[in-house]
Amino acid sequence: MIITIFIFITSIVIAFAFIPKLQKNNETKTIVIFSIFLFIGTALNIGIALNLKIPSPVDLITFIFTPIREFIVSLSKQMK
Amino acid sequence: MLEKEIISSRQFTIITLLFTVGTAILIIPSSVTSAAKQDAWIATIIGVGLSLLLVKLLVTLGNQTPTLTFTEANEKILGRFFGKLTAIGFILLTFLATGELLFFIGSFMSTEVMPETPSMAFSLLFGIIIIYAAFQGIEVFARSAEILFPVFILVFIIFVVCISPLINFENVQPILETSKKSLFISVIRFMSICSFPLAVLLILFPSAVNVHKSAQKGFYIGTAIGGIVLITIVTLCILVLGPALTSNRTFPSYALAQRVSIGNFLQRVEVVMAAMWILSIFIKTFMYFYASVIGIAQICEIKDHRPLILPIGMTVIGLSQIIHPDIVHSNTYNKEIFPLFSGTVAILLPIVLLIAAKIRNINGSQGNENVTNCNCCPQNASGSNNGNASNNASNSNSQNASNNASDNNSQNASNNASNNKSQNAVQNGSNCNCGNASNNASNSNSQNASNNASDSNSQNASNNASNNKSQDASNNASNSNSQNASNNASNSNSQNSTANASNNNNQNATTNASNNNNQNATTNASNNNNQNATTNASNNNNQNATTNASNNNNQNATTNASNNNNQNATTNASNSNSQNAVQNETNSNCENTTKGQNESTNENPSEN
Numbered sequence: 244m245i246i247t248i249f250i251f252i253t254s255i256v257i258a259f260a261f262i263p264k265l266q267k268n269n270e271t272k273t274i275v276i277f278s279i280f281l282f283i284g285t286a287l288n289i290g291i292a293l294n295l296k297i298p299s300p301v302d303l304i305t306f307i308f309t310p311i312r313e314f315i316v317s318l319s320k321q322m323k
Numbered sequence: 324m325l326e327k328e329i330i331s332s333r334q335f336t337i338i339t340l341l342f343t344v345g346t347a348i349l350i351i352p353s354s355v356t357s358a359a360k361q362d363a364w365i366a367t368i369i370g371v372g373l374s375l376l377l378v379k380l381l382v383t384l385g386n387q388t389p390t391l392t393f394t395e396a397n398e399k400i401l402g403r404f405f406g407k408l409t410a411i412g413f414i415l416l417t418f419l420a421t422g423e424l425l426f427f428i429g430s431f432m433s434t435e436v437m438p439e440t441p442s443m444a445f446s447l448l449f450g451i452i453i454i455y456a457a458f459q460g461i462e463v464f465a466r467s468a469e470i471l472f473p474v475f476i477l478v479f480i481i482f483v484v485c486i487s488p489l490i491n492f493e494n495v496q497p498i499l500e501t502s503k504k505s506l507f508i509s510v511i512r513f514m515s516i517c518s519f520p521l522a523v524l525l526i527l528f529p530s531a532v533n534v535h536k537s538a539q540k541g542f543y544i545g546t547a548i549g550g551i552v553l554i555t556i557v558t559l560c561i562l563v564l565g566p567a568l569t570s571n572r573t574f575p576s577y578a579l580a581q582r583v584s585i586g587n588f589l590q591r592v593e594v595v596m597a598a599m600w601i602l603s604i605f606i607k608t609f610m611y612f613y614a615s616v617i618g619i620a621q622i623c624e625i626k627d628h629r630p631l632i633l634p635i636g637m638t639v640i641g642l643s644q645i646i647h648p649d650i651v652h653s654n655t656y657n658k659e660i661f662p663l664f665s666g667t668v669a670i671l672l673p674i675v676l677l678i679a680a681k682i683r684n685i686n687g688s689q690g691n692e693n694v695t696n697c698n699c700c701p702q703n704a705s706g707s708n709n710g711n712a713s714n715n716a717s718n719s720n721s722q723n724a725s726n727n728a729s730d731n732n733s734q735n736a737s738n739n740a741s742n743n744k745s746q747n748a749v750q751n752g753s754n755c756n757c758g759n760a761s762n763n764a765s766n767s768n769s770q771n772a773s774n775n776a777s778d779s780n781s782q783n784a785s786n787n788a789s790n791n792k793s794q795d796a797s798n799n800a801s802n803s804n805s806q807n808a809s810n811n812a813s814n815s816n817s818q819n820s821t822a823n824a825s826n827n828n829n830q831n832a833t834t835n836a837s838n839n840n841n842q843n844a845t846t847n848a849s850n851n852n853n854q855n856a857t858t859n860a861s862n863n864n865n866q867n868a869t870t871n872a873s874n875n876n877n878q879n880a881t882t883n884a885s886n887n888n889n890q891n892a893t894t895n896a897s898n899s900n901s902q903n904a905v906q907n908e909t910n911s912n913c914e915n916t917t918k919g920q921n922e923s924t925n926e927n928p929s930e931n
Contacts, residue, residue, distance in 0.1 A: 261633070265630060270627075272625060273630055273631070276619070277631060277634055279634075280619075280634035283634075283638050284635075287637075290641075291645065297645045299652075300642070300645075300646065301646055301647065304419070308660050308663045
């Protein structure tokens with residue numbers, strides 16, 4: 244719980260350190276991308292602190308490339 | 324707007340070397356040896372050889388777009404939509420790899436060095452270093468790599484010397500026993516970890532390196548030396564530990580370092596040796612992270628990437644905890660899926676980019692023999708509101724190539740007219756509000772090359788006119804609000820080269836006129852608010868070199884006029900608010916050297 248609050252405070256500090264400066268320069272696009280990544284990062288770290296089971300993004304890559312891999316493996320078997 | 328950061332080619336070589344060694348030094352021996360057994364060292368040597376071929380591919384791609392990073396090049400070559408798509412694929416690779424490398428360092432430290440500490444602690448600390456380095460920028464990082472490199476090499480040499488008494492040659496016998504298939508698999512595994520990710524260095528290679536040619540050499544040298552380090556480590560692992568033990572350990576090179584024992588006195592030095600791979604992993608993780616940040620900023624078209632570093636860094640540290648639940652998951656992923664994933668991004672994507680670039684830009688620059696009217700290939704690629712005009716007229720044996728590429732509101736005009744055995748090349752590249760005009764006119768045996776590159780609000784004009792056996796080269800490069808004019812006119816046996824490079828609010832005018840046996844070189848480089856005028860006029864056997872370099876608010880005028888057997892060298896270098904005027908006029912057999920250097924608010928007229 245303490246870790247969760249700590250992560251939360253950290254991300255608020257980061258947001259307050261950067262967003263006012265960006266707002267002054269009228270960089271709305273930067274603020275949007277900045278906020279998206281800050282949100283993902285905070286959510287991810289809080290999830291880890293609370294021991295939630297988060298699926299690995301690598302599993303998505305594995306899902307995409309497994310059929311290709313199987314195809315290549317079957318090809319190499321045919322060649323033998 | 325951020326200043327462009329530039330690293331030297333030597334720093335780039337060192338980064339390439341340490342990047343190649345990277346994580347490979349820790350995990351390669353086990354994954355290569357598990358497939359090819361005692362012949363893994365052969366697989367490694369083949370892998371390094373193939374890596375050099377891959378570097379050749381990457382260098383060729385980098386040369387297509389010398390001023391752009393990899394993600395920008397994607398967009399430029401494949402168009403806005405598909406370019407963004409492939410760039411996102413590339414960013415996905417670097418982003419996941421950053422998390423993975425933080426996972427590696429965490430799991431390595433917590434399994435081998437400090438078993439009681441959670442791996443999150445190491446990932447967090449290492450992540451903070453990476454984020455800090457990213458804030459400092461690539462220049463600072465490159466310098467630190469330069470400092471850390473001797474440490475790396477020293478530890479490596481001590482390591483090799485200390486472990487060599489334990490070599491047992493029976494471990495590699497029998498040689499060449501493995502099947503071709505398992506050899507192939509281990510070559511792929513080796514390359515997937517150490518050389519496929521070299522594509523990440525395209526973020527640095529063409530655009531952020533100061534000397535292009537030697538950086539190209541450095542790319543090969545870095546990869547080759549890094550490969551030699553890896554060959555040595557893999558061979559030592561097999562020679563000392565034996566193939567079975569090497570393939571069973573997760574971090575065989577650490578187990579190798581544990582064996583170091585000098586006279587039963589100097590023992591357990593493995594943590595000192597671990598400095599070697601912590602250094603190389605730092606370099607590799609940083610490069611991945613930097614590529615992700617730069618890539619994300621460029622995909623989203625954000626000028627300053629710095630604000631994005633902290634949020635992305637936070638995400639990456641979180642990612643390192645969820646990316647692999649355990650080391651088994653990581654091993655299967657690295658052996659089975661990662662080669663395909665990185666292969667797609669690092670081999671397939673550059674090949675596709677290269678083919679697309681060839682089709683779109685350089686298509687058919689070879690001329691045909693005996694085509695009377697026109698063997699020209701003008702290409703106009705334009706985004707909106709342009710006027711592009713390319714005229715190639717050639718009579719015989721000539722090669723004419725004109726490229727006009729413009730994005731916005733530009734007027735490009737290229738005229739190539741040649742009569743005999745000439746090569747004319749005109750490139751106009753402009754982004755915004757420009758007028759480019761290049762005229763090449765040659766009568767015989769001449770090579771004319773004019774490059775106009777301008778970013779905004781500029782007017783470039785290059786005229787090459789030559790009658791006989793001459794080489795003319797004019798380069799106009801300007802970034803904004805400038806007027807460049809270069810005239811090369813030569814009658815016979817002369818070499819003229821004129822380069823105008825200006826960044827801001829300039830007027831550059833360079834005229835090379837020579838009649839006979841001359842070498843004229845004129846360089847105008849100015850950064851800000853200048854007026855440069857350089858005129859080289861020579862009649863006979865001269866060497867004229869004029870350089871105007873000015874930073875701020877200058878007016879430079881240099882005139883070299885010589886009639887006979889002269890060497891004229893004039894250098895105007897001024898930093899601010901100065902007016903320089905140098906005139907060299909000589910009639911016979913003299914050497915004139917005039918240098919005007921002004922620091923501030925001067926007026927120097929000097930006449931020789």
